[in-house]
Structures are given as C-alpha cells and as structure tokens.
Amino acid sequence: MNSEIARLFWSFSPFIIMLFIIGLYCIFVTFNLIRVLVGVEVLMKAATLLVIVAGAATGHIALAQVIVVTLIVIEVVVITIAAGVVIGIWRHNNSLDTRKIRQINDEGISDE
Amino acid sequence: MLLSLLILIPLFSVLVLNLPPLLRRAKVSFYCALCFTLAQIALVFFCVFNPQSIVVNPFGSLLELDLSADSISFVVLLSIGITGFITLLVAKYFICEQQNEHNFVSVLFLALAGLNGIVLTSDIFTLYVFLEIAAAASFVLIVINRKKNALEAAFKYIVLSILATTMMLSSIALFLFIAGNTHFASIRAAFNYSSHDFLLILASGLFICGAFIKAGVVPFHGWLPEAYSESPAPVTVFLAGIVTKTLGIYTLIRIVNSVFGFLPAINNLLLFAGAVTITLGALGALAQNDFKRILAYSSISQIGYIVLALGSGTALGLSAALFHFFNHSIFKALLFVNSAATEAQTKTRNVEAMGGLQAKMPATAFTSVIASLSAAGVPPLAGFWSKLMIVIALVASGHPLYALVAVLASVLTLAYLLSLQRRVFFGTLNADCAQVVEARAGLVFAAVLLALITVGAGVFFPFVLNTFILPIEKIFAG
Amino acid sequence: MIVNSILLIALLCVALWAVMTRSLLRSAIALAIVSAVLTMLMFRLHSPLAAVFELSVCAGLIPVVFVSAITLTQPLSTKEVLQHMRERLTRFWYLPFIIVSSGIIFTFIHLSSKMPLPGAEVDKDVRILLWNIRPLDLIGQILILLIGAFGILIIFKEKKENE
Incomplete structure (x- = not known):
C-alpha cells in the first residue's frame, strides 16, 4: 500500500527534474535580464509541483496546500521586486543585454 | 510569549x-525603530538571566505562536539588535530625502522582523518564509538610492538568492515526502531512522548548498563583494553585520544542529568548504584596492572560519562558531562604519587616494585599528578568543591540518588588514585629503560603541563565556 | 495516470516554448499557460485550493508583471531582433536535445527509495491548518506583502521626480 502511493511521487519526479533543467539552462545561457526571470519562474513552478506531489504521495495534501499558498505569495512579491530592479537597470543603461551592460560599465571605468 | 513580540512589534x-498622516513621520519611525532595537537587546539579557521567563505568556493565548529560543538564538538575537541599532545610527547621515528615510526605516523594521523570525522558528518551511522576507527586504534596501551599480548588484543577488531558495524549497518538499511534516523534530526522527538513504542525502545536500549561496561560501561567493560594495553605507553595515550571516550561517548552524545532526559526511563538507573559503577570501582581499571590497572579501574569509568551526562537529566547535558569529558581526560592522566615515569625508573608496587620515580622523583610525586587530585575532580582543576556541576545537576533534589553515589564514588576515590601515590612515597625508575633518558625531559614536563591545567582550571573556557561550554546549546534538 | 502523463508532457513542452521563443511577450504568455497546466495537475492531485490560488495569482498576476516590465523596456529594433534571434538559436538549440535525452535516460532508471513513508494525516481542513496551526506563515505573508509594497514605492519613485 505504502509503495503503491509512493509510486506517484517517483513517476512525477523525472518530469520535475526536467523542468529544473529547463529553468537552469535558461538562467545560465541567456543574456537578457527578463529571460532570466522567465527561467526563475520555470524553476519556481517545478518546486511548486514538487511540493504538491510530495504532499499528495504521502497523503499530507492539506499541509502541502498551505505551503503552496504561502509559496505563491512569496514568489509574486520576489518576482515583482526583481522586475522593478530590471526596469531600474533599463532606465540607467537603455539595455537589458548583460553583455552590453558590462561593456557600458567597462567604458565607464576607462573614462575615469 | 515574550518572543512573539519580536516579530509582532515591527509588523504593527x-x-x-504608515496609516495615519503623521507629522514628521520619518523622525517618529526612526526613533521607534531605535527603541525597538534597544528593547530587543534588553529582552535578550532579560531572557538570558531569567530562563524561565521565556515560557511565560502574559497575553493568554492571543499571541501564542510556535516560537522557541535557546542559547544559540540568544547570541544571534543580540547580534541582530546591536547591528540594527548601529545601522540606524549610520542611516541618519546617508539617507537624505525625508520620504526615503521613512521608507528605509520601514523596510529595515520588516527585515528585523524577518531575521527574528528566522532565529525563533522551529519549522523548516516557516524558516524558509522568513528567509525570503529578510532576503526580499535586503533587495529593497540595496536599491534604496536607485544607483546604477547598486541595481546591477541587486539583480545578481536576487537571481542567486532565488536559486538558493529553490534548492531549499526542493529539499523542504523532499523532507515533506520523507517525514510527512515540516517540523524540525519530525525530520530529525527520519534522520535517526536512516541517515544513508539517497533521498535524505540529496535533500540535506540541496539545503546546505542553498545556505552556502546565501552565506557567500566560496564557490558561490560571486554576488557578495558587489552587493556589499555597491549598496549605500548603512545597508552595507546591515548586510555584512547580520543579514547574510543570519540567512546563511545561522540557518546552516540551526539545521545541522537540530535536524541533520553532525554526520561525518556533512562535517567533511563543512571543513573543506570552510578551509577553501578562508584561504580564497583572504587572497581575494589582498588583491583589492576598494575599501569596501577589501572588507567584503574579508567577510567571506571570516564566514569560512565559522563554517570551519561548525565542521569540527563538537560542542566546543559549535560554541566557537557562535562566538565568532557574534564577534564578526561586531568588528565587521565597525569596519564598515569606518569605511562609511572615510567615504563620506573623502568622497572616494579607493584606498590609493587616501593616506595619512589618522591625523585628521583620529577616532575613526583608532577604532578601525581595534577592529582589524580583533579580526586578525590579537589578544586580548574578542576575536582572539573565538579564533583560539576554533583552533582548539579543530585540534581536539582530530583535524590538525585544518587548524593549521586557520592559523596561517589568520596571519594573512593580519597582513591585508594592516596593509589597509597603513594605506588609509597612516603614512604621508595625501594631498587630496588636506581638507578632511573627523566624521559626524553619530558615526564616531557608533564606531566607539562597537569598539567598546569588542574590547569588552575580550577583556570580560569569562563573563561572556559563562553567560552566553557555555550554555550552547548543552544543546549540542551530536 | 495517462491523463497525468499527458499533462506533464504538455507542461514540459510549454515550459520549453517559454524559454526558447524569441519574443519576450510570447514567453510571458507561455508562462501563464504553464501555470494553467500546473493548475490542472493540482486539481488531479486533490488540491483544489492551491490550484485556484495558482490559477488566479500565477496565471493572472505574474504575466501582468512580466508584460508591464517588457512594455516599460522596449530595447530592440527589428534589425537587432533578427540578429538576436540567430544568436539565440545557436545557444538554445541544445536544450530540447538535453531534455529528450534526459527523458530517455529516466525511462531506464527507476528512481526509488526504501525509506518508510509517514502515515497519512488525519483529514485536516486547509483553512484550520493555515489559521490555527500555522499562523506564523500568515504573518510571514503579511510581512512580505508589505515589503513588496515598499519595494515598488522605492523603485518607481524616480519616475515621479523625472516628470
């Protein structure tokens, strides 16, 4: 019985790991700041799914739901602050490309 | 419980x-926050001397929250109170606009609530919630002046911090799967049952990695120098003094002591990471020219000491880690206050552009020398005792090589900090600095206060040992 | 289980699209769809409350945040977009292969653990659990919402000064 329930968790886990790979790949490969946030969102989705599956597989679904509700609130606030910071960076540099921003910074240093 | 006030007072x-249109709101909120930090310090002393008072609840079940405090928490709460107080003193001179000052104090208040929550909770998910609160508050504090470099540093910090919290969250989900609950005690029970299951190893590894990112331990330290050096002066004091240490190191200490237990694999990981962090942080500090960057690398190196002490896996190591935690938050806050003072007076952070400031700013120079000597572990200052305890703990637990690393890196610390002192405060007076005068009274007061704490904790070491440090050994859960 | 598998594969495909599509706006929309698929999965896993929350907040609010961030920062001209697209492809085309190959690997490896699982809990109500047993989480939510409000206040104040 116990292992029967747990099979749910193990059948979901490969997909969750692949979601994590997608998010991490996006964060490390992209040069666009907003795209980094997209990767972060994918990561958070994977984590949310993991919590729900862990709760469902062991029958602690109420606790898992409480965790997910709190989690979503936190996620929204952090993403909003991050988006605000991105907009602030754009106002200073007129660019969201990390390479271009680095270039601007290097020129700024050589000017001094 | 009295303890729930530490979270509820800031919130309320x-x-x-913010609700009513107050006259001179900035000033009122500033003094409110100042009083709160002092009250927190007083509460810690009260609880330490009257341990039975922790469980007394004067408000009935109204404010009954699932909070608990032990000797580890008291040391950290004390550091939070002191650093918060100093941050407010420094902020008075660096956050100029009135509305901004009010916002700064509000966010600082919320950050204090988050930090206190981290320290007092005993549920791994609530711990995560308060971690995010303190982290989000520090993102906002870094960008408070909307400077270009600060925004970029904050973005780097945000992305790495989210990576860390995703790791922690996955590990919490795995713990939920294994233990069916997120309370420390139930996870601990799962560890007692079998500590070699691959799920448990994966979960604890993920959590420790997350804590390492938050603390800036070496493979993950990329965000730290930038965030420290680009944020406004009071925020740097706050970040370096307490935020990163509570987010990373306290979480690590609490989780290893109360949940994972000191397993050999975890100890070896901590010892190795600690030794690498100490060495690379110190070497990094040698190569810098920016006052705040030198201090940031020095912070990384000192964090390595705490991790190393924890890795010894003994009761002495645990208490040494906590004592160094306290000492580091004091002397690093002091050094950053000094850097704020010199930056305000000379308008530069480049140490090559300074020199001979000792004649112009005697109080700043004197306190900064005390902090450097304490950081390098020169007796009888507080830093000496904690480093001595760390070395003894390492030797006693059979890691003489790591003890050697700690001692040698201490010499390196002395080298880069004395070189910093020489370049900034001694030698010939730089022509650009001829007009410099002593820093504002509040900054000098903050610096002298911190220097007194450092000297006092060193001279009255037996008192500190008996009241704060030795009780920690009792709750060691080897 | 078949329905779950279809939903999971759909989730992966939409996530891939969100990461790989060249237009940031489409990316934001794809994220909303990811949330919607996740909502369906949550319903299938007997967690309706969290599912509703996910649908309203993550599929509703976060795309708004993204879209406003994208419209406030319009960086590229069409020529740049074309060049950018070509560059992106060289960096991103490995990803589907990685995902497919890891999927193939996972069909051969059967993850499992011998840990004894905890017994199922007594059927508690979510609301009671949140309000009575975990009030600290609620306080945490209030705190972080306040921080978010102050963060927006601080970051966007500059605009007022410029105008």
Whole structure:
C-alpha cells in the first residue's frame, strides 16, 4: 500500500527534474535580464509541483496546500521586486543585454 | 510569549506608522525603530538571566505562536539588535530625502522582523518564509538610492538568492515526502531512522548548498563583494553585520544542529568548504584596492572560519562558531562604519587616494585599528578568543591540518588588514585629503560603541563565556 | 495516470516554448499557460485550493508583471531582433536535445527509495491548518506583502521626480 502511493511521487519526479533543467539552462545561457526571470519562474513552478506531489504521495495534501499558498505569495512579491530592479537597470543603461551592460560599465571605468 | 513580540512589534509599528498622516513621520519611525532595537537587546539579557521567563505568556493565548529560543538564538538575537541599532545610527547621515528615510526605516523594521523570525522558528518551511522576507527586504534596501551599480548588484543577488531558495524549497518538499511534516523534530526522527538513504542525502545536500549561496561560501561567493560594495553605507553595515550571516550561517548552524545532526559526511563538507573559503577570501582581499571590497572579501574569509568551526562537529566547535558569529558581526560592522566615515569625508573608496587620515580622523583610525586587530585575532580582543576556541576545537576533534589553515589564514588576515590601515590612515597625508575633518558625531559614536563591545567582550571573556557561550554546549546534538 | 502523463508532457513542452521563443511577450504568455497546466495537475492531485490560488495569482498576476516590465523596456529594433534571434538559436538549440535525452535516460532508471513513508494525516481542513496551526506563515505573508509594497514605492519613485 505504502509503495503503491509512493509510486506517484517517483513517476512525477523525472518530469520535475526536467523542468529544473529547463529553468537552469535558461538562467545560465541567456543574456537578457527578463529571460532570466522567465527561467526563475520555470524553476519556481517545478518546486511548486514538487511540493504538491510530495504532499499528495504521502497523503499530507492539506499541509502541502498551505505551503503552496504561502509559496505563491512569496514568489509574486520576489518576482515583482526583481522586475522593478530590471526596469531600474533599463532606465540607467537603455539595455537589458548583460553583455552590453558590462561593456557600458567597462567604458565607464576607462573614462575615469 | 515574550518572543512573539519580536516579530509582532515591527509588523504593527510599520502598519501604525504608515496609516495615519503623521507629522514628521520619518523622525517618529526612526526613533521607534531605535527603541525597538534597544528593547530587543534588553529582552535578550532579560531572557538570558531569567530562563524561565521565556515560557511565560502574559497575553493568554492571543499571541501564542510556535516560537522557541535557546542559547544559540540568544547570541544571534543580540547580534541582530546591536547591528540594527548601529545601522540606524549610520542611516541618519546617508539617507537624505525625508520620504526615503521613512521608507528605509520601514523596510529595515520588516527585515528585523524577518531575521527574528528566522532565529525563533522551529519549522523548516516557516524558516524558509522568513528567509525570503529578510532576503526580499535586503533587495529593497540595496536599491534604496536607485544607483546604477547598486541595481546591477541587486539583480545578481536576487537571481542567486532565488536559486538558493529553490534548492531549499526542493529539499523542504523532499523532507515533506520523507517525514510527512515540516517540523524540525519530525525530520530529525527520519534522520535517526536512516541517515544513508539517497533521498535524505540529496535533500540535506540541496539545503546546505542553498545556505552556502546565501552565506557567500566560496564557490558561490560571486554576488557578495558587489552587493556589499555597491549598496549605500548603512545597508552595507546591515548586510555584512547580520543579514547574510543570519540567512546563511545561522540557518546552516540551526539545521545541522537540530535536524541533520553532525554526520561525518556533512562535517567533511563543512571543513573543506570552510578551509577553501578562508584561504580564497583572504587572497581575494589582498588583491583589492576598494575599501569596501577589501572588507567584503574579508567577510567571506571570516564566514569560512565559522563554517570551519561548525565542521569540527563538537560542542566546543559549535560554541566557537557562535562566538565568532557574534564577534564578526561586531568588528565587521565597525569596519564598515569606518569605511562609511572615510567615504563620506573623502568622497572616494579607493584606498590609493587616501593616506595619512589618522591625523585628521583620529577616532575613526583608532577604532578601525581595534577592529582589524580583533579580526586578525590579537589578544586580548574578542576575536582572539573565538579564533583560539576554533583552533582548539579543530585540534581536539582530530583535524590538525585544518587548524593549521586557520592559523596561517589568520596571519594573512593580519597582513591585508594592516596593509589597509597603513594605506588609509597612516603614512604621508595625501594631498587630496588636506581638507578632511573627523566624521559626524553619530558615526564616531557608533564606531566607539562597537569598539567598546569588542574590547569588552575580550577583556570580560569569562563573563561572556559563562553567560552566553557555555550554555550552547548543552544543546549540542551530536 | 495517462491523463497525468499527458499533462506533464504538455507542461514540459510549454515550459520549453517559454524559454526558447524569441519574443519576450510570447514567453510571458507561455508562462501563464504553464501555470494553467500546473493548475490542472493540482486539481488531479486533490488540491483544489492551491490550484485556484495558482490559477488566479500565477496565471493572472505574474504575466501582468512580466508584460508591464517588457512594455516599460522596449530595447530592440527589428534589425537587432533578427540578429538576436540567430544568436539565440545557436545557444538554445541544445536544450530540447538535453531534455529528450534526459527523458530517455529516466525511462531506464527507476528512481526509488526504501525509506518508510509517514502515515497519512488525519483529514485536516486547509483553512484550520493555515489559521490555527500555522499562523506564523500568515504573518510571514503579511510581512512580505508589505515589503513588496515598499519595494515598488522605492523603485518607481524616480519616475515621479523625472516628470
């Protein structure tokens, strides 16, 4: 019985790991700041799914739901602050490309 | 419980201070926050001397929250109170606009609530919630002046911090799967049952990695120098003094002591990471020219000491880690206050452009020398005792090589900090600095206060040992 | 289980699209769809409350945040977009292969653990659990919402000064 329930968790886990790979790949490969946030969102989705599956597989679904509700609130606030910071960076540099921003910074240093 | 006030007072005062249109709101909220930090320090002393008072609840079941405090928490709460107080003193001179000052104090209040929550909770998910609160508050504090470099540093910090919290969250989900609950005690029970299951190893590894990122331990330290050096002066004091240490190191200490237990694999990981962090942080500090960057690398190196002490896996190591935690938050806050003072007076952070400031700013120079000597572990200052305890703990637990690393890196610390002192405060007076005068009274007061704490904790070491440090050994859960 | 598998594969495909599509706006929309698929999965896993929350907040609010961030920062001209697209492809085309190959690997490896699982809990109500047993989480939510409000206040104040 116990292992029967747990099979749910193990059948979901490969997909969750692949979601994590997608998010991490996006964060490390992209040069666009907003795209980094997209990767972060994918990561958070994977984590949310993991919590729900862990709760469902062991029958602690109420606790898992409480965790997910709190989690979503936190996620929204952090993403909003991050988006605000991105907009602030754009106002200073007129660019969201990390390479271009680095270039601007290097020129700024050589000017001094 | 008295302890729940440490979270609820900040929350309610922020609400109250923002609701009605108060006259001179910035000033009121500033003094409110100042009083709160002093009250927190007083509460810690009260609880340490009256241990039975922790469980007394004067308010009935109204404010009954699932909070608990032990000797580890008291040391950290004390550091939070002191650093918060100093941050407010420094902020008075660096956050100029009135509305901004009010916002700064409000966010600082919320950050204090988050930090206190991290320290007092005993549920791994609530720990995560308060971690995110303190982290989000520090993102906002870094960008408070909307400077270009600060925004970029903050973005780097945000992305790495989210990576860390995703790791922690996955590990919490795995713990939920294994233990069916997120309370420390139930996870601990799962570890007692079998500590070699691959799920448990994966979960604890993920959590420790997350804590390492938050603390800036070496493979993950990329965000730290930038965030420290680009944020406004009071925020740097706050970040370096307490935020990163509570987010990373306290979480690590609490989780290893109360949940994972000191397993050999975890100890070896901590010892190795600690030794690498100490060495690379110190070497990094040698190569810098920016006052705040030198201090940031020095912070990384000192964090390595705490991790190393924890890795010894003994009761002495645990208490040494906590004592160094306290000492580091004091002397690093002091050094950053000094850097704020010199930056305000000379308008530069480049140490090559300074020199001979000792004649112009005697109090700043004197306190900064005390902090450097304490950081390098020169007796009888507080830093000496904690480093001595770390070395003894390492030797006693059979890691003489790591003890050697700690001692040698201490010499390196002395080298880069004395070189910093020489370049900034001694030698010939730089022509650009001829007009410099002593820093504002509040900054000098903050620096002298911190220097007195450092000297006092060193001279009255037996008292500190008996009241704060030795009780920690009792709750060691080897 | 078949329905779950279809939903999971759909989730992966939409996530891939969100990461790989060249237009940031489409990316934001794809994220909303990811949330919607996740909502369906949550319903299938007997967690309706969290599912509703996910649908309203993550599929509703976060795309708004993204879209406003994208419209406030319009960086590229069409020529740049074309060049950018070509560059992106060289960096991103490995990803589907990685995902497919890891999927193949996972069909051969059967993850499992011998840990004894905890017994199922007594059927508690979510609301009671949140309000009575975990009030600290609620306080945490209030705190972080306040921080978010102050963060927006601080970051966007500059605009007022410029105008």
